[in-house]
Amino acid sequence: MVQIDNAARPEDLPTAGEISGWAEAALKNEDRTVCLRVVGEAEGAELNARFRDREHATNVLAFPADEPGLLGDIAICAPVATREALEQDKTLTDHYAHLVVHGVLHLLGMDHDTPASAEVMEAKEAQVLRCFGISDPYGVDA
Template sequence: MDLSLHLSRAPGLPAAGIPRSDSFQRWVQAALQVARRRRASELAIRLVDAAEGRELNHHYRGRDYATNVLSFPADLPPGLRLPLLGDLIICAPVVAREAAEQGKPLRSHYAHMTVHGVLHLLGYDHMADAEAERMEALERKALAGLGIADPY
């Protein structure tokens, strides 16, 4: 599977605890595989601090707090077939806090948030119970394939 991943980190965001780019690459590929996406894919992941995460969540979702992952699917014109899936924003301090609160390895929680976000880019959602069950099953399958325990 041809994957182009653009990973960036907000200026001033400490590198401590943030996985390497090859890890994000593996996690994205795992999500694409369980979703049966075989076409070339391109996406960007930006790792942000709490201030930027809060600003983006407020601007795009009307919620005044930083959240773990935001997904912005590519809004391509009908009929245009490019490999662009969209962008993920992962808030490093929120992911670290959640991992600690839930007693999970930080790396595993990053993997989960990456897989979760990629599935959103592919059109999966968790608003209705049936959708949530399907999406969570795909997350479990992708993470199990990576040797990561059930996040739920």
């Protein structure tokens, strides 16, 4: 299950159904809840500073949980997502899909800390996104 908290209230946020669909596809058969919060620039910067010691907002953060039934929390910074979509010449919906899937995969334990782990994670992201007709965000099938 996916719980969505649209704190930033961007007008161009994909629907709850789209967001849930992307997350559920990445979750596969995990029977745990993901909480996704859409944040603004200030909250995104605060979270990134507090948890990653970086003084700027980032596109997506994932916070694994230790509670039964809860996989964890994801924060997506709406202004950063919008800027990146424009810079990368992607639709905003496709970019949100990528960020949701990316966040869920982090909650499932995947990372991109080494070239090998990045390759595995990026391949999984592309596989999930293809199910929705979305091109590989890393340009491999572009």
